[in-house]
Every structure is written in C-alpha cells, then in structure tokens.
Amino acid sequence: MSPFNAWLTMRGASTLSLRMQQHQKNGLKVSRFLESHQKVSAVFYPGLESHPQHEIARQQMDNFSGMLGFRLASEYNGKEAAEKMIQDLRVVKYAVSLGHHRSLIWFMPTEDLMQSSFELHGEQMESYKRFAGDDGIFRLSLGLEDDEDIVEDLQRVLDEL
Numbered sequence: 001m002s003p004f005n006a007w008l009t010m011r012g013a014s015t016l017s018l019r020m021q022q023h024q025k026n027g028l029k030v031s032r033f034l035e036s037h038q039k040v041s042a043v044f045y046p047g048l049e050s051h052p053q054h055e056i057a058r059q060q061m062d063n064f065s066g067m068l069g070f071r072l073a074s075e076y077n078g079k080e081a082a083e084k085m086i087q088d089l090r091v092v093k094y095a096v097s098l099g100h101h102r103s104l105i106w107f108m109p110t111e112d113l114m115q116s117s118f119e120l121h122g123e124q125m126e127s128y129k130r131f132a133g134d135d136g137i138f139r140l141s142l143g144l145e146d147d148e149d150i151v152e153d154l155q156r157v158l159d160e161l
Contacts, residue, residue, distance in 0.1 A: 023066030066142030082107035
C-alpha cells in the first residue's frame with residue numbers, strides 16, 4: 001500500500017463508527033417505511049423484527065448496517081419502476097455498484113439472472129425466484145443523508161407508480 005493510500009485508510013477509519021451508526025439508522029428507518037408501503041410486498045433487512053432471522057442477527061451483530069432488499073407487489077413491474085427511479089429519484093441514485101456515502105439503489109431482474117453466466121440450477125433457481133419473485137428485487141445501500149430525505153424521495157417515486 002502506498003503512503004497516500006495508507007493515510008486515506010487511516011483517515012476513513014477514524015470516522016467509521018459514526019458512518020456505520022448513520023447507515024444503520026437509515027437502514028432501519030427506510031426498511032420500516034418500505035415495509036409499511038402498500039406497493040412493497042417484501043423487505044429483507046435483518047434489523048426488522050419481522051425478518052425471519054432477526055433474533056439470530058440480533059445475537060450476532062451490533063449493527064444491522066444500511067443494506068437492504070425489497071420487492072414490489074406483483075401488480076407493479078420492477079423494470080418499469082427501476083426506469084422511473086433512474087429518472088425521478090433525487091436523493092437516492094441508481095447505480096450497479098453498492099456501498100458509498102450516498103444512497104444507491106439497483107434492480108436485478110430475475111430474467112437477467114437466468115440468462116447470465118452466474119449459474120443457478122434447479123432448486124437454486126427456484127429458491128432465488130421465491131426470494132426475488134418472478135420480476136426481480138431492488139437492492140438499496142443507504143448512505144449518510146438525512147433519513148427523512150431518503151424516505152421522502154422513495155415515497156414520492158413509489159406513490160407515482
């Protein structure tokens with residue numbers, strides 16, 4: 001590692017705890033909002049009491065982080081919703097790469113996974129389809145923005161679907 005990269009790592013490590021606290025705060029607030037939204041059929045976040053492995057996660061983790069997944073109700077097309085989010089989200093940005101100080105969202109269509117070189121066969125594919133639905137799943141990496149700004153941004157776009 002170069003001296004400059006070492007310095008950047010040390011600088012980032014000094015605020016890691018504060019950043020992780022904000023990620024978790026945003027993760028919990030946004031996952032609760034999504035869980036209550038009528039156009040969302042499932043939310044995958046271990047910090048939610050409704051998550052099937054919540055108790056295990058609570059025992060193993062001090063921080064549930066800011067990564068979550070969600071699936072739209074079956075009457076809403078995930079690809080069309082993803083296009084709308086690309087165009088209309090102002091705080092949350094659409095990106096394939098997740099993990100940033102900004103909130104990022106990404107949609108993985110089930111059909112794209114079935115056509116990719118990533119190999120899922122038989123029961124694995126059926127298990128993924130039960131998880132992600134026939135349409136696909138959104139992955140959301142919450143950044144450091146104010147949690148109310150993130151919720152308002154998602155609410156506005158979801159309400160317009």
